[in-house]
Amino acid sequence: MIDEALKKRIEGTISKERIMLFMKGSPAMPQCGFSAAVVGVLKEEGVTYGSFNILADNELREGLKEYSSWPTFPQLYVDGKLVGGCDIVRAMHAKGELAPVLAGK
Amino acid sequence: MAPSKLPAASLPAQIEARIREVLPDAAIDLRDTTGGGDHWAATVVSAAFHGKNLVERHRVVYGALGELMRGPIHALALTTETPEEYKRT
Numbered sequence: 001m002i003d004e005a006l007k008k009r010i011e012g013t014i015s016k017e018r019i020m021l022f023m024k025g026s027p028a029m030p031q032c033g034f035s036a037a038v039v040g041v042l043k044e045e046g047v048t049y050g051s052f053n054i055l056a057d058n059e060l061r062e063g064l065k066e067y068s069s070w071p072t073f074p075q076l077y078v079d080g081k082l083v084g085g086c087d088i089v090r091a092m093h094a095k096g097e098l099a100p101v102l103a104g105k
Numbered sequence: 106m107a108p109s110k111l112p113a114a115s116l117p118a119q120i121e122a123r124i125r126e127v128l129p130d131a132a133i134d135l136r137d138t139t140g141g142g143d144h145w146a147a148t149v150v151s152a153a154f155h156g157k158n159l160v161e162r163h164r165v166v167y168g169a170l171g172e173l174m175r176g177p178i179h180a181l182a183l184t185t186e187t188p189e190e191y192k193r194t
Contacts, residue, residue, distance in 0.1 A: 034180065069164050069167070069168065070160075070163075070164065070167065071167050071170075071174035071175065072167075072174065072180070072181070082160055083160070084159055084160055084163070085163070086182075087163075087182055087183050087184065088159045088160065088163065091159070091184075092159075
């Protein structure tokens, strides 16, 4: 169960930047191939984004899984909404569907 | 006792059984991507995905797998399609 304080912290972190990537490691040094793949996609999309290393914060890591009903990382959020994990982000990018979402259209 | 509840059931058998509990019509193609038994790729085709976006579809599958996602399955690459979408690919 996530309490009110953790929920507030999760929501605050998700909305820190318009585009937020919750990943293992950092964009400069991803600690997982799936996180690295999403970093690569966002680089190709040419967008600026915030990131959060879930390996450094176990409480937020476990809380976010429950908050979003999504058990894996990376998780990409735009305007506070979950866009997807690695598979979805890659598929949308390949179909040209990611750019409008990132642009908030 | 349902086969899926037996502790001896293999992980791929458990994965398929759990998905079918929630999506009885599902066609499931499950692959062990590394041969190590913990990295999986699954294509799940079900009419229940109609009208759902990808996030909603994946949530259905993750929900069905429950605690299997918290240990036994280290990674799961998911493709979720309706029968019509599957035919087109």
